[in-house]
Amino acid sequence: MRHRAGRVALVAVLLAAAGLLVTSALRDTVTYYRTPGELFDDPGVAGHRVRLGGDVVPGSLRHEGDLVVFRLAEAGHEITVEQRGAPPETFREGTGAVVEGTLSSDGVFRSDHVVVRHGNEYRPSSSPVVPVDAG
Amino acid sequence: MAWAAGGLAAAATVAGGWLAPPDELQGDAQRLMYLHVPAAWVAYAAFAVVLAASGAYLIGGDLRWDRFARAAAELGVALTAAAIGTGSVWGHLVWGTWWAWDPRLVSTALLLFAYAGYLALRRTLAERWAARDGGDHRVARPAAVVGVAGFLLVPVVHFSVLWWRSLHQQATVLAPHRPPIDPRMATALLLAVAAATLAAFCLLLHRVVRLERRLAPAPSPAAERAPAGVG
8 A cells, every 4th residue: 555655656746747847848938929018018128039919000000111010019008010021911900910029229129020810710701792783 | 430420521521611601811721720620629539538548447457448548549649740730731821830839839749749658658668568558457557647647738738828828819619708700610610520529439449449359369368357456
């Protein structure tokens, strides 16, 4: 009986160790991106490469040469993003996006990688209106 | 039963491939959902079978449960790989990246490694004892412990999108407050999940029967009937 109890304890300790290892390894992964508010609150982050996530502010998207400029907002904070290179096709105003790059001292986030973050809602595409009396 | 699974799969292909409309934002890429979600769901279910069968073996000591656990783990590993593969293509089309170091993606990869490790452990033990995998308590007992422990990862994977910030979208069908999904899309998804579940169940039974047959010719009664050291 004592033998069994020892083995159960060993398994429990091993499990706990594995859990700790996994959680610590996941720490960077777990905050996959930061919000604009967190970026403003953390001055140490300037110059470091981070991921920033938020919703693309409607009306803020424009193209400047090979730069794509837009604003990302989350929880009332906004950051202007200058993205070098074309974003994916599904990139729209109003949807979520995560950009990767550094926050400059002028408050502009310079990014070279953007991925689209979409929600868990699935709607049919609004079919283009076909004119009935086209002829 | 195989016929029913085939029929469901055909219906799901028609519904998912043609009848369901393309998504507003994602277009036709969203149709990958009808492969990705069933693969992930059945993988979870297969690991639940590993948990239940390993538990049943540890309690009762019947090696038949050990064979169920082995077959389900093989199925689960294959389906997890399929879910990661389809998810990667879907991610490439919609997110714009094949892979991201995101909690859901990383935890799913961990799940794959955990159960691949489980199968590797079985094999290693079988070779070490020169025993037949699925017919020996020296393989079955440690494997059952790992099979039970591995299931701890499944809820982590499922809730990863709720607990942590993720690029991966949250659950739609299993969400507490169901977000809108077009009924035609939901029907296609349900058909696909049903087809995959039934097909996986057929495969599981088939595999267990094959394992039994392979073990049948040279039964070592001592290995088959020894109690699993419980109590």
